[in-house]
Amino acid sequence: xxxxxxxxxxEVGPRDGLQNEPGNxxxxxxxxxxxxxxxxxxxxxxxxxFVSPRWVPQMADHTQVMxxxxxxxxxxxxxxxxxxxxxxxxxxxxxREVAVFAAASEAFSRKNINCSIAESLxxxxxxxxxxxxxxxxxxxxxxxxxxxxxxxDIAPEAVARVARRLYDMGCCQISLxxxxxxxxxxxxxxxxxxxxxxxxxxDLAAHFHDTYGQALANLFAVLKLGISTVDCSVGGLxxxxxxxxxxxxxxxxxxxxxxxxxxxxxxxxLRALVDTAHWIHRQLDRPMQxxxxxxxxx
Numbered sequence: 078x079x080x081x082x083x084x085x086x087x088e089v090g091p092r093d094g095l096q097n098e099p100g101n102x103x104x105x106x107x108x109x110x111x112x113x114x115x116x117x118x119x120x121x122x123x124x125x126x127f128v129s130p131r132w133v134p135q136m137a138d139h140t141q142v143m144x145x146x147x148x149x150x151x152x153x154x155x156x157x158x159x160x161x162x163x164x165x166x167x168x169x170x171x172x173r174e175v176a177v178f179a180a181a182s183e184a185f186s187r188k189n190i191n192c193s194i195a196e197s198l199x200x201x202x203x204x205x206x207x208x209x210x211x212x213x214x215x216x217x218x219x220x221x222x223x224x225x226x227x228x229x230d231i232a233p234e235a236v237a238r239v240a241r242r243l244y245d246m247g248c249c250q251i252s253l254x255x256x257x258x259x260x261x262x263x264x265x266x267x268x269x270x271x272x273x274x275x276x277x278x279x280d281l282a283a284h285f286h287d288t289y290g291q292a293l294a295n296l297f298a299v300l301k302l303g304i305s306t307v308d309c310s311v312g313g314l315x316x317x318x319x320x321x322x323x324x325x326x327x328x329x330x331x332x333x334x335x336x337x338x339x340x341x342x343x344x345x346x347l348r349a350l351v352d353t354a355h356w357i358h359r360q361l362d363r364p365m366q367x368x369x370x371x372x373x374x375x
Contacts, residue, residue, distance in 0.1 A: 094314030258288025
């Protein structure tokens, strides 16, 4: 199959990229990051998470972030909501699109959200029901689709079963996450092909981490199958706290550079995106991980 003419980028940096950063990041920094990303052409920016500050203190300012979001036509700001209480708080704060989070690995589900896969799905049922009543889109994140730090390899059929459940419950899109970044291109293709037997390919997204330097190769492999939505994080920010050595999401600018080089449209200004990557790394006082950002300079 030829590459898609255009790819939709879901920028997860302000939430997935920042949630495990040490110290308190000022709300104004988060809002400026979101504004810069929107100015660079991103049209779907995951803004924050309505989770307990006890578990994710970096997201404690979720209501303030929602109140300060730029009002831009055509720009979507999904937020993570792990349960009904989080969903209700997100909607009260103005969210019109949310995401829920499940795992393809039983061990990871218990370590990450303290319940089995089946229990996590039961937790989401009232969220999906209320979302449908209120016309709110729900995206389903599915982690450990190409490997688990506790169970090792995950069978594609196991991924497909959970993806189908999320889809049948009402998730508009299933984002397939290589949470520990251990996937390789043929494994990624086999996983997507198996899931696509249960969920339409048009409703799948790729969310690959770059721990072993395979993320771009894996993305190219699944783009060739017809995947046309990719999750990534500016500057490669983020990482899984449960995965040893997990270096984080694939950098948005590296994905955009690859796509533009293949003639695939993204609507993103690469120069503005790279400038944003350098800016947020200065704010966090972190060395730049993104090779494209380092090569292009400030």
